[in-house]
Amino acid sequence: MTEYHLKLPWPPSLNTYWRHARHRHYISEKGKAYRQSIIQIIQQQHLDINTPARLKISIIANVPDKRHRDLDNLQKAVFDSLTHAGFMLDDEQINDFRVRRGQQERGGSLDIVITELGEA
Numbered sequence: 230m231t232e233y234h235l236k237l238p239w240p241p242s243l244n245t246y247w248r249h250a251r252h253r254h255y256i257s258e259k260g261k262a263y264r265q266s267i268i269q270i271i272q273q274q275h276l277d278i279n280t281p282a283r284l285k286i287s288i289i290a291n292v293p294d295k296r297h298r299d300l301d302n303l304q305k306a307v308f309d310s311l312t313h314a315g316f317m318l319d320d321e322q323i324n325d326f327r328v329r330r331g332q333q334e335r336g337g338s339l340d341i342v343i344t345e346l347g348e349a
Contacts, residue, residue, distance in 0.1 A: 231345040233276060238266055239293050239337025240306035260306065267310035279315050282345040285325040292330065293337030300328045307339065316343075 241259045256264070288307070290300055308320040324346060331340065 230347075231282075233341075233343040235270065235274070235276075235339075235341040235343070237270060237307065237339040237341055238263070239291075239339065240303065240310075242302075263306060264310045264313050267307075268314040271311070271314040271316050276316055280317055280322075280345060281348060282322065283324045283347055284317060284322050285344040285346055286323055286327075287342045287344075288326070288328045289331040289340040290328055291332050291334040291338045291340065293334065295333065300330060303328055303339075307341070 241257075241263055286304075286308075288304060290303055292298055304326060308323065311317055312320055
């Protein structure tokens with residue numbers, strides 16, 4: 230099993246990542262900037278792999294401050310950005326994921342472990 234370790238920036242909230250207007254959904258400027266930062270990280274680490282494998286993803290969410298935060302939607306922007314960056318083909322490939330709260334860290338970050346479980 231191949232395993233990847235990534236340190237990603239804290240994602241924007243879903244309320245600021247997606248926008249809705251005239252019955253359309255689109256990604257905000259903040260969302261586009263986040264996507265671009267993930268693309269750069271994936272390219273810098275030479276991980277543009279477009280794996281078709283089933284995946285297991287573990288996220289440790291190092292929160293940016295003491296505010297109360299729900300972790301249940303944290304992965305949406307991350308999975309979308311990883312797909313857009315060419316790491317995986319689609320977030321449908323994810324068989325198993327877990328999000329845990331980590332330590333408070335200035336600016337916040339995500340420690341991610343992605344494990345390939347085998348072919349789709």
